[in-house]
Amino acid sequence: MFHYDAPAELLKDRIILVTGAGDGIGRAAAWHYARHGATVVLLGRTLEKLESLYDEIESAGLPQPAIVPMNLDTAVEHDYIELSNQLYDEFGHLDGVLHNAGILGMRTPIENYDPVTWEKVMRVNVHAPFLLTQALLPLLHKSSDASVIFTSSGVGRTGRAYWGAYAVSKFATEGMMQVLADELDNDPAIRINAINPGATRTQMRSYAYPAEPPETNPTPAEIMPLYLYLMGPDSKGVNGRSMDAQGQESA
Ligand code: NDP
Numbered sequence: 001m002f003h004y005d006a007p008a009e010l011l012k013d014r015i016i017l018v019t020g021a022g023d024g025i026g027r028a029a030a031w032h033y034a035r036h037g038a039t040v041v042l043l044g045r046t047l048e049k050l051e052s053l054y055d056e057i058e059s060a061g062l063p064q065p066a067i068v069p070m071n072l073d074t075a076v077e078h079d080y081i082e083l084s085n086q087l088y089d090e091f092g093h094l095d096g097v098l099h100n101a102g103i104l105g106m107r108t109p110i111e112n113y114d115p116v117t118w119e120k121v122m123r124v125n126v127h128a129p130f131l132l133t134q135a136l137l138p139l140l141h142k143s144s145d146a147s148v149i150f151t152s153s154g155v156g157r158t159g160r161a162y163w164g165a166y167a168v169s170k171f172a173t174e175g176m177m178q179v180l181a182d183e184l185d186n187d188p189a190i191r192i193n194a195i196n197p198g199a200t201r202t203q204m205r206s207y208a209y210p211a212e213p214p215e216t217n218p219t220p221a222e223i224m225p226l227y228l229y230l231m232g233p234d235s236k237g238v239n240g241r242s243m244d245a246q247g248q249e250s251a
Pocket residue numbers: 019020021022023024025026043044045046049070071072073074099100101102103124151152153154196197198199200201202203204205
């Protein structure tokens with residue numbers, strides 16, 4: 001596991017948006033960001049899940065979060081611009097974005113892959129993070145220390161049979177991260193990186209490996225050290241890297 005001991009007030013007064021915040025890794029990240037002092041903006045498609053996390057954060061006495069119900073499969077450019085305007089009115093800037101929401105699509109040979117599913121996976125996993133990043137960059141540029149984190153996967157670095165659009169979307173995610181990081185390389189106030197969570201005990205993992213006992217893999221909470229490190233000021237100057245949450249590195 002990546003080793004990092006996050007100071008309690010690591011993210012104090014920071015405004016951080018997390019996509020797919022209602023479940024799995026995104027939910028753990030939003031909760032841990034709040035626990036370390038951030039005001040979290042919870043974006044996801046299932047309102048009840050976002051509301052239950054909101055309640056948990058509020059009743060723990062952590063900074064009051066915001067909820068953004070949004071379906072990344074159907075949202076269009078205008079929706080992202082409207083969100084950016086709302087966040088500007090409410091907070092004036094943004095210190096971090098965790099692009100975490102993602103879908104698996106189908107596990108099947110490319111020869112048989114359903115084109116409608118292919119497009120949906122590319123829309124949620126690639127097109128949405130592009131549109132969201134584009135809309136939010138003006139707010140991120142208003143922060144003195146902004147961090148954008150994309151979510152990759154092992155199959156986004158080496159292709160693997162039957163992973164279809166999901167693998168291709170994660171290669172695209174790595175590419176988007178690298179291009180953006182290079183474009184912003186001379187700006188010390190913003191960094192762009194990616195995390196490969198590694199096999200993690202979530203619903204997506206059990207869809208992908210139905211026969212695997214869930215206890216085989218760490219929980220989302222256990223992989224949080226890298227999520228905290230890359231979001232907080234200790235990673236200032238780290239730009240354009242794709243890092244492994246379950247790797248052997250230390251901060
Ligand atoms: P889950 O399926 O458990 O959670 C995914 C989250 O994304 C859910 O909150 C889901 O919302 C949200 N989401 C999905 N589609 C949309 C949409 N159209 N609009 C808005 N939100 C959406 O996945 P994980 O937590 O396992 O995965 C998180 C990220 O980590 C993904 O990018 C995944 O590819 C990556 N990853 C995960 C690994 C693992 O082993 N778990 C390994 C490698 C990478 P809802 O709950 O409402 O469905």
